[in-house]
Amino acid sequence: xxTRTPIYRSIAAHAxxxxxxxxxxxxxxxxxxxxxxxxxxxxxxxxxxxDATSFDLIGYATVLKQGDFFHYFQxxxxxxxxxxxxxxxxxxxxxxxxxxxxxxxxxxxxxYLALGIMIPIRLxxxxxxxxxxxxxxxxxxxxxxxxxxAQGLPLAVFILAEFMKQVSDDLKNxxxxxxxxxxxxxxxxxxxxxxxxxxxxxxFTMIPIWNDLWFPLILAPAEATKTITLGSQxxxxxxxxxxxxxLAALSLAILPVLVLYLIFSRQLIRGITAGxxx
Amino acid sequence: MARRNPIRWxxxxxxxxxxxxxxxxxxxxxxxxxxxxxxxxVERVVRFAGLDNxxxxxxxxxxxxSFWNALxxxxxxxxxxxxxxxxxxxxxxxxxxxxxxxxxAFYRTAIFIPTILSFVIVGFVWKLMLxxxxxxxxxxxxxxxxxSLFAPWLGREEYALTTLALISVWQFVGIPMMLIxxxxxxxxxxxxxxxxxxxxxxxxxxxxxKLPLILPSIGIISILTFVGNFNAFDLIYVAQGALAGPNxxxxxxxxxxYRTFFGFQLQLGDPHMGAAIATAMFGIILVGVCIYLFAxxxxxxxxQF
Numbered sequence: 001x002x003t004r005t006p007i008y009r010s011i012a013a014h015a016x017x018x019x020x021x022x023x024x025x026x027x028x029x030x031x032x033x034x035x036x037x038x039x040x041x042x043x044x045x046x047x048x049x050x051d052a053t054s055f056d057l058i059g060y061a062t063v064l065k066q067g068d069f070f071h072y073f074q075x076x077x078x079x080x081x082x083x084x085x086x087x088x089x090x091x092x093x094x095x096x097x098x099x100x101x102x103x104x105x106x107x108x109x110x111x112y113l114a115l116g117i118m119i120p121i122r123l124x125x126x127x128x129x130x131x132x133x134x135x136x137x138x139x140x141x142x143x144x145x146x147x148x149x150a151q152g153l154p155l156a157v158f159i160l161a162e163f164m165k166q167v168s169d170d171l172k173n174x175x176x177x178x179x180x181x182x183x184x185x186x187x188x189x190x191x192x193x194x195x196x197x198x199x200x201x202x203x204f205t206m207i208p209i210w211n212d213l214w215f216p217l218i219l220a221p222a223e224a225t226k227t228i229t230l231g232s233q234x235x236x237x238x239x240x241x242x243x244x245x246x247l248a249a250l251s252l253a254i255l256p257v258l259v260l261y262l263i264f265s266r267q268l269i270r271g272i273t274a275g276x277x278x
Numbered sequence: 279m280a281r282r283n284p285i286r287w288x289x290x291x292x293x294x295x296x297x298x299x300x301x302x303x304x305x306x307x308x309x310x311x312x313x314x315x316x317x318x319x320v321e322r323v324v325r326f327a328g329l330d331n332x333x334x335x336x337x338x339x340x341x342x343x344s345f346w347n348a349l350x351x352x353x354x355x356x357x358x359x360x361x362x363x364x365x366x367x368x369x370x371x372x373x374x375x376x377x378x379x380x381x382x383a384f385y386r387t388a389i390f391i392p393t394i395l396s397f398v399i400v401g402f403v404w405k406l407m408l409x410x411x412x413x414x415x416x417x418x419x420x421x422x423x424x425x426s427l428f429a430p431w432l433g434r435e436e437y438a439l440t441t442l443a444l445i446s447v448w449q450f451v452g453i454p455m456m457l458i459x460x461x462x463x464x465x466x467x468x469x470x471x472x473x474x475x476x477x478x479x480x481x482x483x484x485x486x487x488k489l490p491l492i493l494p495s496i497g498i499i500s501i502l503t504f505v506g507n508f509n510a511f512d513l514i515y516v517a518q519g520a521l522a523g524p525n526x527x528x529x530x531x532x533x534x535x536y537r538t539f540f541g542f543q544l545q546l547g548d549p550h551m552g553a554a555i556a557t558a559m560f561g562i563i564l565v566g567v568c569i570y571l572f573a574x575x576x577x578x579x580x581x582q583f
Contacts, residue, residue, distance in 0.1 A: 124307030211396035
């Protein structure tokens with residue numbers, strides 16, 4: 001259809017893309033817009049935007065009064081930020097060793113670390129739980145941080161090593177002639193140069209950690225260590241009949257990820273186009 | 279390490295933290311799980327059972343029915359993703375990469391949004407959307423005169439699994455879209471220009487020139503889909519609970535592993551059978567990855583530039 005007239009084709013392309021964008025955003029829109037409505041309006045006119053008569057914050061009031069949302073949020077932040085720090089630091093160090101030095105077993109070590117990209121860490125859950133029980137780390141945030149660090153390392157090493165190969169040798173050798181130690185070369189010269197790649201890895205690592213339900217459910221289900229994902233799962237489950245509260249809780253859970261995503265979406269896309277496909 | 283050089287300790291220092299954490303938390307537990315599957319516990323005494331757990335899992339009617347059901351459901355879950363998610367992803371990427379398309383960044387950002395949401399949000403949002411009580415789905419069907427088609431899809435044995443698979447497709451279509459989009463951007467302009475000189479444009483350009491060139495990326499998204507699907511758990515757990523109802527119709531290997539390992543209702547958890555299921559999943563994923571590495575990737579390599 002219309003192979004010779006690009007204007008028609010471009011209209012058709014926009015139509016398909018707008019159509020799919022609507023499919024992607026519609027459920028999120030429905031939930032967020034209904035969370036601001038009164039119970040009657042939710043059922044009478046679910047697709048209408050909240051207006052003066054139907055506007056109601058009762059759902060948010062219920063959630064903020066009853067739930068321990070802020071505390072869960074804090075746990076998620078601690079776990080995500082700490083795991084991210086260790087993944088980036090340890091991952092960059094290992095990537096530097098693999099990409100910079102020739103040593104016996106280099107390739108083998110690279111393959112060993114890459115194994116974890118394909119084999120999901122979840123399959124070791126039974127033994128991980130036993131390990132955490134034996135070391136007394138069950139129901140601590142440290143257990144989650146350790147697991148997520150191990151989970152994030154393989155991809156981080158893989159992507160960062162690709163980027164570090166592009167850092168100019170002349171620069172590093174100039175540093176060596178000036179008497180910098182290998183550690184200084186890594187921290188002062190190489191690390192600042194691969195900052196864009198680090199941001200990419202950060203986004204890739206962050207999303208699955210923030211959203212994970214499996215390990216918080218198994219390793220840290222106690223009230224004090226619940227993450228926001230587990231917390232909202234339990235919390236929403238309690239309120240199945242209180243539609244205002246459920247919709248408000250969902251909207252509150254969507255918000256932080258959405259904001260982070262909109263801030264970092266450029267990095268994410270640049271990262272996919274630059275590193276992950278090779 | 280050459281003998282005349284001193285030992286380069288800094289290499290070890292750079293590698294040690296990553297290798298230690300990765301080995302201790304990932305590799306050792308992985309193999310410990312495989313090992314646990316070889317033991318069984320009879321009245322508080324753990325004894326070596328060889329492959330008995332697997333015999334029970336595959337052949338004993340009390341276990342095998344659940345296992346094969348979960349495996350069959352999981353396979354269907356994967357088939358739906360391959361047939362729906364990846365073609366839609368490739369199609370969207372092809373549209374997005376068309377030159378001089380305006381607002382491409384907006385579409386890309388918007389279509390990727392479901393992928394960043396947690397399973398908890400996705401599961402509950404769709405439960406509400408499809409709920410007959412609220413009536414968003416029946417209401418929308420009514421608008422186009424198809425209200426008679428509505429059914430409580432998540433509650434019916436024959437529809438529930440496909441519905442959940444499609445919800446998961448909705449969530450993850452952004453990943454193949456992005457990876458293919460990136461691959462399409464790396465096709466050199468000269469190749470496209472040469473094709474245009476030969477009069478190959480539009481759809482036939484996509485099929486004859488671009489598609490063969492992005493086959494390696496399609497291979498990658500296939501294996502990522504495979505690993506992701508045979509490791510899935512969260513969406514089913516959130517939407518249908520650990521029992522994966524109705525009547526185990528949506529039970530996949532991840533939920534089966536969870537129930538076996540932790541127990542449910544009156545049945546006690548069994549770490550050894552749980553480890554056996556995890557080992558079976560490990561085997562399935564390993565076979566898939568090997569097929570990809572040895573059969574698909576080596577054959578696709580000659581198309582790469």
